[in-house]
Amino acid sequence: MIELSRTVESLAPSGIRDFFDLVMSMDDVISLGVGEPDFATPWHIREAAIKSIEDGYTNYTSNKGMPELRKAICTHLDKVHQLNYDYEEEILITTGVSEGMDLAMRALINPGDEVIIPTPCYVSYYPTAKMAGARVKLLNTEPDQFKLNPEKLADAISPASKIVVLNYPSNPTGTTYDKSLLEQLAELIIKHDLIVISDEIYSHLTYDLQHIPLPTLPELRERTIFFNGFSKSCAMTGLRIAYATGPEKIIGAMTKIHQYTMLCAPTTSQFAAIEATNHGADAIASMKKEYKRRRNLVHEKLNRLGLDCPLPDGAFYAFPSIKKTGLDPTTFCKKLLTQQQVAAVPGTAFGPGGEERIRISYATDFQQLREALKRIELFLQSL
Amino acid sequence: MDRLLELLEDNGRMPLNELAGALEMSESEVAKKLEKFEREGVIKGYKTVIDRTKLDDAPQSIIGLIEVNISPQPDTGFDQIAREIYDHPEVRSCYLCSGDYDLLVWVEASTLNEIAEFVARELAPLKNVHKTESHFMLKIYKEGGLYFEPPTSDHRLSISP
Ligand SMILES: Cc1ncc(COP(=O)(O)O)c(C=O)c1O
Numbered sequence: 236m237i238e239l240s241r242t243v244e245s246l247a248p249s250g251i252r253d254f255f256d257l258v259m260s261m262d263d264v265i266s267l268g269v270g271e272p273d274f275a276t277p278w279h280i281r282e283a284a285i286k287s288i289e290d291g292y293t294n295y296t297s298n299k300g301m302p303e304l305r306k307a308i309c310t311h312l313d314k315v316h317q318l319n320y321d322y323e324e325e326i327l328i329t330t331g332v333s334e335g336m337d338l339a340m341r342a343l344i345n346p347g348d349e350v351i352i353p354t355p356c357y358v359s360y361y362p363t364a365k366m367a368g369a370r371v372k373l374l375n376t377e378p379d380q381f382k383l384n385p386e387k388l389a390d391a392i393s394p395a396s397k398i399v400v401l402n403y404p405s406n407p408t409g410t411t412y413d414k415s416l417l418e419q420l421a422e423l424i425i426k427h428d429l430i431v432i433s434d435e436i437y438s439h440l441t442y443d444l445q446h447i448p449l450p451t452l453p454e455l456r457e458r459t460i461f462f463n464g465f466s467k468s469c470a471m472t473g474l475r476i477a478y479a480t481g482p483e484k485i486i487g488a489m490t491k492i493h494q495y496t497m498l499c500a501p502t503t504s505q506f507a508a509i510e511a512t513n514h515g516a517d518a519i520a521s522m523k524k525e526y527k528r529r530r531n532l533v534h535e536k537l538n539r540l541g542l543d544c545p546l547p548d549g550a551f552y553a554f555p556s557i558k559k560t561g562l563d564p565t566t567f568c569k570k571l572l573t574q575q576q577v578a579a580v581p582g583t584a585f586g587p588g589g590e591e592r593i594r595i596s597y598a599t600d601f602q603q604l605r606e607a608l609k610r611i612e613l614f615l616q617s618l
Numbered sequence: 619m620d621r622l623l624e625l626l627e628d629n630g631r632m633p634l635n636e637l638a639g640a641l642e643m644s645e646s647e648v649a650k651k652l653e654k655f656e657r658e659g660v661i662k663g664y665k666t667v668i669d670r671t672k673l674d675d676a677p678q679s680i681i682g683l684i685e686v687n688i689s690p691q692p693d694t695g696f697d698q699i700a701r702e703i704y705d706h707p708e709v710r711s712c713y714l715c716s717g718d719y720d721l722l723v724w725v726e727a728s729t730l731n732e733i734a735e736f737v738a739r740e741l742a743p744l745k746n747v748h749k750t751e752s753h754f755m756l757k758i759y760k761e762g763g764l765y766f767e768p769p770t771s772d773h774r775l776s777i778s779p
Contacts (some may be wrong), residue, residue, distance in 0.1 A: 255777040266776040273772065358779040406779075528625070528640055535639025578776055602629065605636065 246362050251584050254568065258578045265607040266578040267595045270406060272470035272551070274525075276507075277518040280469060283510035284503045292502055298494040300328025300478070301505050307512040308478055316448050318456075324483040327490050328476070328500045328508075332436050332462045333359055335479040335489070339432050339460050340367035340398075342488035349395040353383040354586035355554070357406045357434065361586065370395065377588035380545060381408040381554070385419040392427050399424060401449065402434040404441055407585045407594040408554040409530075409547025414447055421452045430485075431459045436477070437550040439468040439519050442527045444548060450480070457482050460489075467550075468519050469511040476504035526551050529597040529604055536608045537595070540615055551598045554582065558591040560618055568593060574617065575610035622651055623660070628763070630664040667764050679726050681710075681755040682733040685719035689746045696720060699746050708736050719751070730754070 251268075258264055275281075299305065305322040312318040320326050329335035336359055344350070344367040352360050353374045364371050374391055376383055383401070401420075404411040412420075424431055433449040450456040464477025479489065493499075530547055537544040537555045544555035557567050564581035571577050580596075582589025597604055621641055625632055638645045655661045670678055688699050696714055700721055704712035711724040723741075727733045733752070742750055758766045 249779070251777050251779060255775070258776045264776060268777040269774050270778040271774055273774070275770075528621075531640045531642055532636060535642075536636070539635075539639075580777065584779075605632075 242366055242368075246365060249358060249584070251358075251580055254565075254578075254581070257569065258572060261572065261576060264572065264576045264578050265599070265603050265610070267597070267599060267604075267607055268578040268580045269596050269598055270552075271472040271598060272467060272522065273598045273600060274470040274522050276470050276474070277511075277515065279514060280471065280507050280510045280518075284474070284507040287503055287506035292506065294502065296499045296502050296505060298499055299326070299490055300500055301502075301509070304328055304505050304509050304512070305478075307509050309480075311512050312448075312480070316451055318448060318451055318461075318480075320480045321483070325486055326478055326480045327486050327493060328478050328505060329464075329493065330477075330497055330500045331466060331475045332434060332464045332477040332479075334475075334493070334497060334500075335460075335462050335464075335477055336360065336432065336434065337363045337366070338489040338492050339462075339479065339485070340364050340369065341492055342485060343367075343398060343430060344369045347395060348397040349393060350398045350400065351388070351391055351396055351429075352400045352586075355381070355405075355407055355582060355589040355592075356400070356586055357402055358584065360400050360402075360432075360434075364398075364400075369398075372396075373587055375587040376408075376410075381405065381410040381588070382412060382416060383420060385416070385423055388420065389423055392423065392429070396427065396429060398430050398432055400432045400434070402436075404437040404446075404547075404549025405552075406437065406550055407552050407580070407582070407589070408545075409550050409552045410545070411441055411444060411446065411548035413444055417447055417449065417452055421449075421455050424458065425454050429458065431455065432462070433459050434462045436462060436464050436467050438463060440523055440526055440551060441549040442523075442530060442547075446549070460485055465508050465511050465515075469515050470522065471504070471507060471511065474501065474504040474507055476500055476508045525601070526597065529599070529601055532601070532604060533595060533597050533608065536612075540608075540612055542611075542615075551596055553595045553597065554589075554592050555595065556591050557593055560615065562618075564589065564591070564593050571611065571614050575614045577607045577610045577614070620651075620655075622648065623655065626652075626661070667762050669758070669766050671766075679728060680730055680733055682725040682727070682737075683753045683755060684723040684725060684737060684741065685751040685753075686721040686723055686741065686747055687718075687749040688720050688744075689748065690720075691746065699744065702744060703741065703747075706736070706740055708732070719749075 305326045309320045309322040340363045346368050348369050350364040350369040351372045353376045361371055372391055438446045450459040450461050460479055460481040462479050465471040533553050534546050541559055542555040544553050547553050564583050568579050568581045580594040582592030634645045634648055637648045690696050691698055708725050708727055709723055710726045713722045715722050725733055
């Protein structure tokens with residue numbers, strides 16, 4: 236009899252697994268369920284990766300990542316956000332934000348420490364916190380337009396609270412935080428001596444507001460681990476490359492785990508990331524423009540169909556309410572899929588606050604998106 | 619370029635309500651803008667891109683791309699002679715180019731012979747035309763941004779977090 240780790244056994248399987256199997260069994264599906272860009276990685280970035288292989292760079296790099304890449308990212312953060320990080324001690328190149336998230340949780344959490352996670356949220360925060368041994372407090376942001384309400388955060392904070400996870404712009408809601416809300420949250424974070432894990436992987440896709448990285452707020456730099464990466468901004472999901480910046484002490488601890496569990500991020504991808512950091516701006520801007528056009532289409536159409544949907548500030552997701560249909564999200568998504576061959580993800584996959592919602596990804600070609608919205612309209616008429 | 623034009627350049631049949639949605643404008647504002655572009659000739663017209671190889675009944679069309687060398691005229695430069703050429707109904711497009719030739723003339727007809735006739739009878743004898751070189755189009759891969767061959771396929775998983 237094989238006995239598994241009780242922590243692992245207690246984790247629920249990913250909420251979208253069943254659904255994935257169902258989608259795969261069908262033909263002619265337009266999927267609005269994809270959490271990655273539909274664009275191909277810009278060619279000059281792919282070329283940099285290919286060239287590195289041709290040149291024979293297929294060996295390990297320094298644990299922290301190639302100095303050239305760390306320098307390029309630090310220079311970029313300084314230029315764009317006036318964020319100063321020392322490339323030697325305050326940045327770690329990771330195999331995706333996914334790895335970085337796990338490292339941060341493990342580097343910081345002692346048994347009994349509490350992690351506060353606003354929901355609905357990206358699927359990895361809860362499991363990584365749990366696997367690191369944390370107690371997790373979920374805060375439903377649905378009543379507050381999917382923004383963490385400072386009063387509710389104040390109420391939730393206990394002596395055991397250690398970490399708050401923020402993600403803006405958000406997967407799955409598309410919400411971002413403006414300056415005044417960030418300042419209110421910062422006040423509490425400082426007052427209660429919390430550490431913030433700030434997942435800003437969609438920062439490049441902020442449509443109307445200016446994205447404000449959390450560590451740019453006064454006194455937050457020394458208590459924030461800032462995550463960003465290339466998966467979304469440069470359509471490089473499969474290259475598995477990202478970075479974390481933060482105080483030397485935390486980055487050092489994360490590096491310690493990383494050197495044993497990952498050794499280094501993929502070398503080929505590090506070369507691609509150098510090119511993306513130094514020359515990716517135009518490609519990022521043109522993809523952003525296209526996403527924004529789609530966002531406007533989706534937002535307008537969903538609201539016209541009566542699926543109440545807040546205007547997404549960023550990322551490539553819309554998170555409309557399906558309450559008026561009387562269906563729960565899983566039933567809604569299954570019916571929509573079987574009757575109209577359109578796939579979306581039930582809001583319940585993202586934790587409390589998603590019970591009456593579905594996630595629609597508009598990382599989908601514009602014409603396909605129009606067709607999918609038309610099919611959703613037909614589906615709603617058939618109910 | 620104006621966002622309305624970008625959307626229509628992509629899809630000339632996008633309905634008003636969707637244009638309005640994508641542009642965050644009212645339908646009547648969009649309609650007014652559209653009318654202005656049409657009136658001013660910014661929008662020349664709306665055409666359909668057809669893949670004729672998918673039709674069994676329609677006569678196949680032959681497309682000739684003809685490079686034409688002409689002598690520019692003292693007053694009118696290339697314009698007058700170009701007009702004499704592009705006014706022919708067989709000419710679908712006509713461009714003045716830099717390089718080895720002056721005009722690129724896109725001619726469409728239902729047989730090779732018709733194109734040959736056009737070149738021999740209408741084009742080559744023109745007073746200021748001194749050389750033509752004809753190319754026949756064999757296959758369309760992409761036209762006006764639209765793929766005639768299936769585009770590279772989407773490798774993504776259809777559901778991901
Ligand atoms: C909010 C958020 N964080 C992290 C990730 C994972 O990113 P990476 O590819 O860098 O591991 C995703 C991917 O969907 C995401 O949406």
